Amino acid sequence: xxxxxxxxxxxxxxxxxxxxxxxxxxxxxxxxxxxxxxxxxxxxxxxxxxxxxxxxxxxxxxxxxxxxxxxxxxxxxxxxxxxxxxxxxxxxxxxxxxxxxxxxxxxxxxxxxxxxxxxxxxxxxxxxxxxxxxxxxxxxxxxxxxxxxxxxxxxxxxxxxxxxxxxxxxxxxxxxxxxxxxxxxxxxxxxxx
Numbered sequence: 001x002x003x004x005x006x007x008x009x010x011x012x013x014x015x016x017x018x019x020x021x022x023x024x025x026x027x028x029x030x031x032x033x034x035x036x037x038x039x040x041x042x043x044x045x046x047x048x049x050x051x052x053x054x055x056x057x058x059x060x061x062x063x064x065x066x067x068x069x070x071x072x073x074x075x076x077x078x079x080x081x082x083x084x085x086x087x088x089x090x091x092x093x094x095x096x097x098x099x100x101x102x103x104x105x106x107x108x109x110x111x112x113x114x115x116x117x118x119x120x121x122x123x124x125x126x127x128x129x130x131x132x133x134x135x136x137x138x139x140x141x142x143x144x145x146x147x148x149x150x151x152x153x154x155x156x157x158x159x160x161x162x163x164x165x166x167x168x169x170x171x172x173x174x175x176x177x178x179x180x181x182x183x184x185x186x187x188x189x190x191x192x193x
Contacts, residue, residue, distance in 0.1 A: 001123075003027050003193070004076035007038045008083040008094040015171075015179055019128050020082045022183055026190030027080070035072055039093045044069070046096020059105025069101045078124040078193070079157075081149065085131045085167075088141045090148075107156060122157040125149065126164035126193055128186050134170040164189055 005024060009016030020038070027034050039046075055062050063070045083094055090098075102108075108115045127149040131138055138146070150163050166189055168174065168182040 001077045002033045002035060002075055003078040003080055004035045004037060004072055005080045005082060006094065006097065007036065008040065008091045008097075010040045010091075015174075016082075016084050016130060018183065019130070019186055022186050023080060023082050023128050023190050026187045027193060030191045030193060032078070032193070035076065037069070037072060039097060044093060044097060046093045046100065048096065048099045052100060057104050059103070059109075062103045063106060066101050066103075069097070070103070070106050073101060073106065073119075074121070076122055078126075079122055079153070080126045080128065080190075080193070082128040084171075085129050085133075085138075085145050088133070088138065088144055090145060102156075117156050117158075119157045122161070124162050124164075124193065125153055125157065126190070127166065128190075129165075129167045130171050131167060131169045132172045134173075138169060164193060 005020075005027070007020045009020065011017060024034050024036055052062070052065065081094070083090055089095065104110065105118070107119050108117055110116070127145070129145060133141070146165060146167070149165055154161050154163050166182070166186055168178065170178075
C-alpha cells in the first residue's frame with residue numbers, strides 16, 4: 001500500500017523526529033511504500049494567499065501552486081500524520097497544508113450543495129501525535145486534533161475507514177521510560193497498519 005506520511009516537526013534531532021523515523025521504518029518493514037512528506041524539510045509554504053483564496057473553487061487552476069502535493073495525495077492509498085500538537089491544534093505548516101492542498105476538485109466536490117468526497121482511494125488513516133497537555137486538559141479543550149483525525153478526515157475519505165490514533169500526552173512531564181514505551185507502541189501499530 002502507498003502511504004503518504006505527513007510530518008511537521010521542525011527539529012531534526014527531537015523526539016518528534018524519532019517518532020517520524022520510527023513511523024516510516026515500521027511502515028516500510030510492514031511492506032508499505034512510504035511517500036515521506038516532511039513539510040519543513042521540503043520548504044512547504046503554508047500561507048493561503050489572497051490569490052489562492054480568490055481561485056479556491058476554480059479547479060484545476062486552484063492546484064497550480066501545489067500540484068506536486070496534490071499528485072502525491074491522489075496517489076496515496078493511506079495517510080499517516082506525524083506531528084506535535086501546539087496550543088491544541090496542528091502546527092501552522094500542517095494546517096496550511098490542509099488549507100492549500102485539500103482543495104475543491106481534489107479532495108471534495110460540491111454536488112447540489114452537498115460535499116462529496118474525492119478521497120475514496122485512501123483506505124486508512126493514522127495519527128502519531130505528541131501533546132504538552134495531559135489527557136484531561138486535552139479533553140477539556142475539546143481535543144481538536146483528535147476530532148479532526150477521527151471525525152473530519154475519516155469523513156472526507158470514508159466514514160467507516162479504520163483510524164489509528166496514537167498520542168503521547170503530557171510531554172512536559174514525560175520521562176525516558178514514557179517516551180520509549182510510546183515509541184514501541186508506534187512501532188507495533190505501524191507494523192500492523
